[in-house]
Amino acid sequence: MSDEILFSGGGYFTAGMTESRTGGAVLVRDGRIAAVGSLDEVSAASVDPRAATQVDLAGGLLLPGFQDAHVHPAPAGVEMLQCDLSGADSAEETLALIARYAAASDDDWLQGGGWTMDHFAGGSPHRTGLDGVTGDRPAFLVSRDHHSAWVNSVALARAGITASTPDPADGVIERDADGTPSGTLHEGALSLLDGVKPVADEELAYRGLLAAQSHLIALGITGWQDALVGEGLGFGDSLPLYLRAVQEETLVARVTGALWWHRERGIEQLPELLDRRSRAAALARPDLFMADTVKMMLDGIVENHTASIHGHYRLPGGDAGSGLDFIDPERLGAHLAALDSDGFSVHFHALGDRAVTQALDAVEALGGSARRHQLAHLQMVADADLPRFASVGAIANLQAFWARTDDQLRDLCLPILPPGARERTYPFGRLARAGAALAFGSDWPVSTADPLAAVHVAVNRTGYGAEPEPLGGDRDKLDLATALGGYTAGSAHANGRGSTTGRLRAGYLADIVVLDRDPFRGAPDEIGDTRVTQTWIAGTRHH
CATH class of the missing domain: 2.30.40.10 (Urease, subunit C, domain 1)
Structure with a gap:
């Protein structure tokens, strides 16, 4: 032949x-x-x-081939194998799926995820609903966006979380009027279950990674950037999974790992990051797997008021602050400079416009860099920061599927943001016109991994078959060539593979x-x- x-x-x-x-x-x-x-x-x-x-x-x-510049395959695959709630269309259907899974499972803990915040009042499901379908087994179910978890009363008791438990510095415990934990944990509060709930064992996690690879390849994705390689946000460390997959020749897609930066620590973790990068390099298969990137999570999300924003959140109870800075902005520049000098590119989670400003400030302070520093999510960007992506050489890592007026954006985000937030929401067209380098990612399992669904939204600013007016009107629509180019050549560049893949x-x-x-x-x-x-x-x- x-x-x-x-x-x-x-x-x-x-x-x-x-x-x-x-x-x-x-x-x-x-x-x-x-x-x-x-x-x-x-x-x-x-x-x-x-x-x-x-x-x-x-x-x-x-x-x-499409390349996903921000995705979480291993936990997504595990969720596919556990209690998968991503297909539910209502709170009632979510509870029915949990009940069905609980009846069929003999696991000591009931775990999985994919529930949607806008299905529940205030975006926070209550423990009592979960208690009714899980019985005497503890349950820990992460939200679709992985920034929150729904736990039942048994899980709260196992973890010793009570009315007297303080909120962690980087998280929130939702509470009833009397202070009793209601059953929803946000951001750093998820870590209160660390050491209490079991993590996926290596075999389950490995099967999850391979299941995810099959799913992504079927969607036309030939490579990706794993945006959290380490232990964080309830995820187990996927580095051993990738090393094993390369050694056993089961990894066929091209993967760039973004090593997790523990935000409660500082530059003293750099030797560990260098060691983890070396473990990947020792495989001598950079065409399949490399770990030359570090993931820094600067803020949270709008729905639970942890995204770092210019201005203040507007809630019925009054001023709710301006979100959280997970990494001290005064130290961020020094952290980035040290990582840059040791050859790491940095992948920032920067969802709120203040977090975006902080990341751009840190990149600008480098005075130029050959690395692939990139900002992901960009739900809001201040007008003054739009041209700075090109001027400082930062990549705009876009989750284009989010740039539509779905229930969660309309009901949980826009009403609590400062005036003018809608006009600053997902400004993809303005970023492109300002010369920003664009890359595309899904953040799966937060949302669908289908590149064509995201491209549809990027071009139309509405979901497929949806009736609402385009989010932001026409000014932030992308043309089809730009959107497809971003999901191919743009993401290949963000993943460090632009000289060998991403173009015909x-x-x-x-x-x-x-x-x-x-x-x-x-x-x-x-x-x-x-x-x-x-x-x-x-x-x-x-x-």
Whole structure:
């Protein structure tokens, strides 16, 4: 059999074009792209066109493999294998799923997640509802966004959390009127269960990682950045899982690990980070796994008032402050400088506009850097900070699926934010026009991992099939080429793989995806109809 593969019969998008091109072809040889162009040009580059394996695109579109620049595969996969609540459409359906899982499970603890805040009053489910379906077994169920957990009375008792337990500095215990914990924990309060609830054992976690890999590849994702490699937010350390997957040759996607920065500590943890990076490098398979990035979580989320914002939250009880700074802004610049000088790129969780300002200040203070420093989430960005991404060389890591007016944004976020917040919400179009380098990620399991669902929102600023007006009107819509380019070449750059993947270009690795249609030829509000039909990594088909 020939070692050449010829893709033809459709169109292609190189991630460097403003449109797709029809009637073209792509030649793959020995796992790399050998030629891109017209069928005649590509055939002329073939060693023996008659012997090449022929792949008919059937009128679809060929493009570089999607790369997710912010995702949590191992915990997402474990949740798929545990009590998965991500498909529930109401509080009642959520409780029914928990009851069904509890009846079928003999686990000592009931764990899983994916419940949605807007299904519950104030975004905080109560322990009594959970008590009614879990019996005498403790339950710990994380929210869809992984910034909160729903626990029952048994779990609270096991952890010794009572009315007299103070809120941790970086978290909140929701309480009844008499001070009794109500059953919802936010941010750092989740750690009150550390050492009490069991963590997923290595075999379950490993199966979760591989299940997640299969799911992501089926969505056309050929590589990703794991945005939390370490123990944090209730996640177990996925570094041993990746090391094992490389050694056992079960990892086929290309992964960049963002090593977790423990926010309660300082630069004294740098030797540990260097050691963990060295463990990954010792595998000598940087094409599959490397850990040259550090994840710093600067703030929380708007819904539980922990996102760090300019101004103050507006709640019925009055001023609720301006959120939390998980890392002292006065020390942030020194931390970043030390990491940068040791060759680490830093991946900031910066959701509120004050956190964004703090991160940009720290990057600017470097006076220039060759690293891939990036800010993820960007729910709000101050107008003055929009051009700073380009001027300081920071990547805007976008979770585009969030840029729509869903129930959670409309009911739990916008009403409590300062005046003008809607105008500063997910300003993707303005970032692009200001010259920011864009990368795209899903934050799965917080939201769907489907790149095409996110691209649909990026272009339309509404969910697929949704009726609401575009979030922010038209000014922050992205054109389709920019959105697809961000999810391919842009994320490849953010993941440190931009010189070998993310584009259809001769010499690049043949990590490619086939879509069932060319979304450039259809209406923008039909992008969400598009489906991935084939996923290839290094010239081998995996879906």
